[in-house]
Amino acid sequence: MVNIRLTKPTVAVLETLLSATSDKQAWGLSICRDADLGPGTVYPILDRLTEHGWVTSCEETGPHPGRPARRFYELTGVGRQLATQALQARQARRLRLGLAGGLG
Numbered sequence: 747m748v749n750i751r752l753t754k755p756t757v758a759v760l761e762t763l764l765s766a767t768s769d770k771q772a773w774g775l776s777i778c779r780d781a782d783l784g785p786g787t788v789y790p791i792l793d794r795l796t797e798h799g800w801v802t803s804c805e806e807t808g809p810h811p812g813r814p815a816r817r818f819y820e821l822t823g824v825g826r827q828l829a830t831q832a833l834q835a836r837q838a839r840r841l842r843l844g845l846a847g848g849l850g
Contacts, residue, residue, distance in 0.1 A: 750798060750828075752836050755783050759791045760829045763801065763821050773806075773816040792819055800825030 750756065758781035765780075766772035772780075778788045795801040802822055806815040821829060 750795065750800065750832065752832055755781070755787050756791050757833065757836070758783060759788060759795070760821075760833060763819060764826065764829060764833075766820065771818045772820065773818050777819065795825065800828060 752760075759777060762777050762780045763772055774785065774789065774792070777783075777792070778785050781788060792801060792803070796803065799822060801819055803817050803819045805817055810816065
């Protein structure tokens with residue numbers, strides 16, 4: 747397993763990707779909005795997750811009048827499994843330490 751450092755921003759991005767569906771795909775600026783992070787934080791995290799095989803991306807193929815094509819991001823099968831395991835392990839550690847169960 748590749749260890750990804752679970753910083754608060756990385757956790758927020760992973761949680762956003764885990765909540766994405768085929769009806770509500772995750773694209774760059776939507777991830778920024780949903781994770782409440784700036785693009786200078788989100789895009790390097792997405793690049794790192796892609797390098798480690800946790801995330802794949804593809805460019806929008808349908809019509810997109812008046813704006814550039816969006817790049818959609820999605821967890822791979824292995825990425826979804828590893829992200830879920832990593833977030834569960836993080837939550838268990840936080841509970842053992844008496845810390846809040848959320849991002850804080």
